[in-house]
Amino acid sequence: MKKQREKEILSLLVDRRRIEVTELSALLGVSQVTIRKDLDQLEKMHMIKRVHGFAQLSSEDDINSRLAWHYEEKTKIAEKAAELISDGDTVFIENGSCCALAALTIASAKKNVTIVTNSAFIADYIRNEPNVQIVLLGGIYQKESQCLVGPMIRESAMNYNVKYCMIGTDGWNEKIGFTNKDQMRAQAVRDMAASAEQVVVLTESDKFSAAGTVPLNLSRCRVSVLTDRNLSEEVKEKLKAQQIEIMTA
Amino acid sequence: MKKQREKEILSLLVDRRRIEVTELSALLGVSQVTIRKDLDQLEKMHMIKRVHGFAQLSSEDDINSRLAWHYEEKTKIAEKAAELISDGDTVFIENGSCCALAALTIASAKKNVTIVTNSAFIADYIRNEPNVQIVLLGGIYQKESQCLVGPMIRESAMNYNVKYCMIGTDGWNEKIGFTNKDQMRAQAVRDMAASAEQVVVLTESDKFSAAGTVPLNLSRCRVSVLTDRNLSEEVKEKLKAQQIEIMTA
DNA sequence: CTTTTTTGGTTTCATTCGTAAGTTTTTGGA
DNA sequence: TCCAAAAACTTACGAATGAAACCAAAAAAG
Numbered sequence: 001m002k003k004q005r006e007k008e009i010l011s012l013l014v015d016r017r018r019i020e021v022t023e024l025s026a027l028l029g030v031s032q033v034t035i036r037k038d039l040d041q042l043e044k045m046h047m048i049k050r051v052h053g054f055a056q057l058s059s060e061d062d063i064n065s066r067l068a069w070h071y072e073e074k075t076k077i078a079e080k081a082a083e084l085i086s087d088g089d090t091v092f093i094e095n096g097s098c099c100a101l102a103a104l105t106i107a108s109a110k111k112n113v114t115i116v117t118n119s120a121f122i123a124d125y126i127r128n129e130p131n132v133q134i135v136l137l138g139g140i141y142q143k144e145s146q147c148l149v150g151p152m153i154r155e156s157a158m159n160y161n162v163k164y165c166m167i168g169t170d171g172w173n174e175k176i177g178f179t180n181k182d183q184m185r186a187q188a189v190r191d192m193a194a195s196a197e198q199v200v201v202l203t204e205s206d207k208f209s210a211a212g213t214v215p216l217n218l219s220r221c222r223v224s225v226l227t228d229r230n231l232s233e234e235v236k237e238k239l240k241a242q243q244i245e246i247m248t249a
Numbered sequence: 250m251k252k253q254r255e256k257e258i259l260s261l262l263v264d265r266r267r268i269e270v271t272e273l274s275a276l277l278g279v280s281q282v283t284i285r286k287d288l289d290q291l292e293k294m295h296m297i298k299r300v301h302g303f304a305q306l307s308s309e310d311d312i313n314s315r316l317a318w319h320y321e322e323k324t325k326i327a328e329k330a331a332e333l334i335s336d337g338d339t340v341f342i343e344n345g346s347c348c349a350l351a352a353l354t355i356a357s358a359k360k361n362v363t364i365v366t367n368s369a370f371i372a373d374y375i376r377n378e379p380n381v382q383i384v385l386l387g388g389i390y391q392k393e394s395q396c397l398v399g400p401m402i403r404e405s406a407m408n409y410n411v412k413y414c415m416i417g418t419d420g421w422n423e424k425i426g427f428t429n430k431d432q433m434r435a436q437a438v439r440d441m442a443a444s445a446e447q448v449v450v451l452t453e454s455d456k457f458s459a460a461g462t463v464p465l466n467l468s469r470c471r472v473s474v475l476t477d478r479n480l481s482e483e484v485k486e487k488l489k490a491q492q493i494e495i496m497t498a
Numbered sequence: 499c500t501t502t503t504t505t506g507g508t509t510t511c512a513t514t515c516g517t518a519a520g521t522t523t524t525t526g527g528a
Numbered sequence: 529t530c531c532a533a534a535a536a537c538t539t540a541c542g543a544a545t546g547a548a549a550c551c552a553a554a555a556a557a558g
Contacts, residue, residue: 021544021545022543022544030507030508031507031508031509032544032545033507033508033509033545033546034506034507034508036544036545036546037506037507052514052515052516052543052544052545053515053516053543053544053545120369120372120373120385123369123390123395124369124373124395127390127392127395128392133389134389134390134392135387135388135389135390135401136369136385136387136388136390136397137387138384138385138386138387138388138397138401138405139384139385139387140382140383140384141372141376141382141383141384141385143376143377143383146372146373146376148385148387152384152387152405152408155404155405156387156401156404156405159401270514270515271513271514279536279537279538280537280538280539281514281515281538282515282516282517282537282538282539283536283537283538285514285515285516286536286537301513301514301515301544301545301546302513302514302515302545302546
């Protein structure tokens with residue numbers, strides 16, 4: 001793998017929040033100059049912030065810093081997600097770190113794609129990509145998550161009929177299915193899903209260990225999961241039993 | 250005036266794009282440490298970016314760096330605009346640097362206000378203010394201006410009826426009135442204005458020297474102008490003749 | 499297989515950085 | 529009007545920074 005050292009920096013940073021350049025240099029056995037170049041790179045991708053003497057993750061629950069967590073898996077999931085999309089397609093993408101990365105991958109790899117999203121974060125995240133058109137669904141702006149919720153989402157989403165709606169999730173269990181942290185956002189997911197032929201859940205495999213608080217209730221939709229290699233056979237069986245297709249990145 | 254030196258730094262920066270800390274220190278006759286504190290402050294407001302040894306404006310046509318231009322006037326206009334709003338009101342605010350500052354001032358000074366905007370930039374700009382609810386009108390996302398345009402704006406705006414719609418402008422002349430650079434954004438302004446009792450144009454007085462390319466066609470609306478002290482008597486007369494109320498900050 | 503180019507890394511150095519401690523100026527009571 | 533407390537600023541200094549020159553391994557070209 002190419003940028004192995006950057007991945008190591010990220011996972012150290014996920015643990016420690018904040019590390020000195022000198023310590024990184026000693027830990028990884030390369031010169032400080034090299035570490036600084038890596039950090040510049042990561043900062044350019046908005047994954048970390050550099051301060052005098054340190055590197056640190058962006059503010060706590062910023063999506064940017066959540067990207068640092070399991071970054072490699074997310075990258076692979078995003079690439080696989082992009083393969084589902086053809087030039088000229090329109091795709092719904094919901095809020096979340098995996099979704100953001102998928103949106104960026106699609107926007108940079110495809111031509112003339114329209115990305116419809118309720119996430120102001122994602123719109124901003126991909127706005128430098130020249131070959132993508134972005135539509136932002138309007139609504140009440142949730143300040144921390146930078147996403148839009150409320151009845152306007154449904155109204156606007158009904159103007160579209162697309163093949164894929166990509167969403168994130170917070171957890172899963174056999175009984176209640178995929179979950180979320182927030183009732184308003186869950187409703188936005190349902191409203192977007194209603195205008196798509198197929199819902200694709202983008203998530204790392206470790207989210208399958210426990211359910212969150214708000215069920216997404218996607219039972220009426222055709223649902224697929226796109227996750228990494230580490231999904232247990234046990235969970236795979238349960239998903240298949242519920243007619244949920246599994247794609248592995 | 251309190252932060253006189255910060256204003257001076259800004260206007261130097263508007264000219265020069267990029268200045269060394271050492272030079273600023275010599276020019277303004279204060280220590281480098283003091284300059285650095287000022288720069289930290291300005292960076293916290295996103296007006297400038299610090300790089301090793303230098304301070305520079307954010308990227309060219311970023312709204313953040315346009316705020317540096319005539320910052321003092323804009324501040325005063327924003328404060329006056331905030332006086333129009335009472336606790337609990339809902340107000341439409343369109344895209345633009347004056348509007349962004351007005352939105353921030355309103356959000357920080359008032360309680361329980363709802364700001365409805367088509368500007369993703371503004372939503373992000375004020376999202377740390379705890380006492381404001383933000384509604385973002387959906388539509389096609391314009392990448393450079395970070396604002397939303399297209400038919401969805403009209404649909405969503407019709408859900409509201411508000412007293413004030415605050416807008417920016419690009420220029421003005423006696424015949425065609427206020428103007429804009431972009432047809433799509435001009436239409437968004439009309440659609441928002443249609444749901445408001447009164448349109449308030451927030452703009453520095455020097456915009457009145459020439460018109461832009463796309464007329465806003467606000468003739469059906471009740472229009473006021475909120476501008477700085479330097480508006481010429483000649484222009485004032487012409488505006489009054491068109492039943493446009495003038496407020497001075 | 500050898501040569502050239504590119505990439506990724508190190509060392510060195512003058513410069514800039516933030517912190518802490520000390521000094522001046524402003525502010526706001528009594 | 530005067531004094532104390534706070535705010536604004538300076539000086540001093542060791543640590544961190546980016547740039548440049550240099551080196552080695554890998555990749556590409558011949």
